[in-house]
Amino acid sequence: MKNQVSVEVHNLTVSYDGGPVLWDIDFELPQGQIIGIIGPNGSGKTTLLKSIMGLVEPSSGFVKIYDKNLDDVRERVAYVPQRESVDWDFPASVFDVVMMGRYRKKNLLKRTNKADVEIVNQSIEKVGLTEFKNRQISQLSGGQQQRVFIARALAQKADLYLMDEPFVGVDAATESSILALLQEMKADGKTVLIIHHDLQTVSEYFDYLVLLNTRLIAKGNLQEVLTKENLSNAYGGQLTLLSKVVDLIKKTEFPIREKDVDL
Ligand SMILES: Nc1ncnc2c1ncn2[C@@H]1O[C@H](COP(=O)(O)OP(=O)(O)O)[C@@H](O)[C@H]1O
Ligand SMILES: [Mg+2]
Structure with missing residues (x-):
């Protein structure tokens, strides 16, 4: 049973200056599914994803990933931040950003090798950006920028992917290519956790849902939630x-x- 679980969150409470934005959240998520985190604006969705990534300090509670602490599995977890939270003026090409997916915390001094370059090129190809490989990220459209960060996550060859609103500000073609990628990742046994706010598309995109509003309102399959x-x-x-x-x-x-x- 336990080995079917990807993410566990237990008694998690997170507060910023204004008080708790997540309150006593407790759940376990399955592996190998496309999981949506939904809830109104300000309901704590981004904070929940950041807590799972260890980017915010909880007031109480804890998170486990594949039954381990984040530090022991960090390289198996890839994070795609909300597009608006990225500094797109940072001088880097598409290739540079995707290569960041190959850097390892434990091994920063290691030079990237031929195999890394190949994985980076494949990841760029997968999101359809090969012709923009050497372009500065500031010169890309919103949909292309979103795909760069997805390619970086793919290059990491993680098992768990956390994505914050990947469909916001992308064109219809990008939206369907991201969807196709998600299906492919699922077929490879990956677990994908996606923050989404468009209720209209929820039932087409996800296998499993977490419904949030500071507290956990519901989680489970579509019919349950x-x-x-x-x-x-x-x-x-x-x-x-x-x-x-x-x-x-x-x-x-x-x-x-x-x-x-x-x-
Ligand atoms: N760094 C922060 N400092 C203070 N308050 C924050 C911070 N980040 C988010 N909040 C507040 O926490 C609440 C939850 O935010 P967030 O997790 O971004 O929600 P969502 O992603 O569901 O819109 C909101 O009321 C937001 O204003
Ligand atoms: Mg958010």
Whole structure:
């Protein structure tokens, strides 16, 4: 049982100056699936991903990855930050950034070798950026920038991929190529954890969901999580959501009872 688990979060509470933004979060996630983290703006999604990556210090609780502490498995975990949080003026080419995926903390002095270059080129090819390989990252479109960071994660040859809103600000072609990549990664047995805020596409993209609003509202497969009750607990009061909930219930072909539809 335990070896089927990718990420465990136990009793995690995280506070910034203004008080807790994650409160007593507790869950275990499966391996080998495409997992969505959803919830309204400011619900703690980015903070949760950063906590898993050890980038923020929790007030209490702990995280385990593949039953180990992060420091022991860091190289098996790749992180794709939210595009807006990256300094795109940093002078680096596509190739340079993707090569960062090959650097190892324990072995910074080691020069990159031919095999690294090959992996970097393959990763760039996978995201369709070969012709832009030597271009400065500041010169790329939003969709291309997003793909550079995905290529960097691919070059790391990790097992667990954490991505913060990879579909924001990308064109439709990039969106479908990222989706195809995710499916390929899943077929290779990788686990992908993705922050996503567009409820309309949730049921097409993900196998498994974590629904968050400071507290853990629900987690599990789509049918378990996408209920009217869970969604109104997470998004309560946001009227536009009610029609979306109906759409979602229809889209995923859940059994529709009269009272569920009549919101
Ligand atoms: N570095 C920070 N310092 C203080 N408050 C923060 C910081 N980062 C995020 N917050 C606040 O924590 C809450 C959760 O933020 P975040 O995890 O980014 O949510 P989400 O990704 O779901 O939009 C928000 O209210 C946000 O304003
Ligand atoms: Mg966020």
